[in-house]
Amino acid sequence: DAKTTQPPSMDCAEGRAANLPCNHSTISGNEYVYWYRQIHSQGPQYIIHGLKNNETNEMASLIITEDRKSSTLILPHATLRDTAVYYCIVRVAHNAGNNRKLIWGLGTSLAVNP
């Protein structure tokens, strides 16, 4: 079962910031939060990941609360091409050794409107 909860859909005006929330209240101390997105008719695309600190790259910023029970993905200036399903994922340890597993949910369908 997914360890994250996201709103099923959101809208955003083109050029404005898109703030996508995610709840992961049962996250453990060594579990990372990953974000991917899936544009229609394409495979998922990695965006960003983090553990405790806020992270930023050329695509987005990830803000993680101090208690790590929730996070927000920020697309600072959304464009029409950012319309996609955004997945917030917790990476869990699932067997002996170093293997970790991404637990996918249903994501948030973001519509960026002109």
Next chain:
Amino acid sequence: ETGVTQTPRHLVMGMTNKKSLKCEQHLGHNAMYWYKQSAKKPLELMFVYNFKEQTENNSVPSRFSPECPNSSHLFLHLHTLQPEDSALYLCASSQGSLAGGIDNEQFFGPGTRLTVL
């Protein structure tokens, strides 16, 4: 070609057919994955290969048979499928490690849309 490619992009097959899906990655990665994406359901991990060795089989029925001849190629052989196997099948790759750990920054192909009649 760059990235992760998958062929065919669309496939329609009967329940008695045998077919194969192909995935190729041009990223120099050593870990490869098969996922199943059904409508209204989360992405399901099926198989993981790390340096050509299968490290994960997520209780997948034997009518799905993966093959990883080298770190750049991954196949999914299909036989006697059921209509409920109709889905988008996604291949992904990432950095692998001989120590066993794999990088979860995965690069996905566009998928094969499979319809089983």
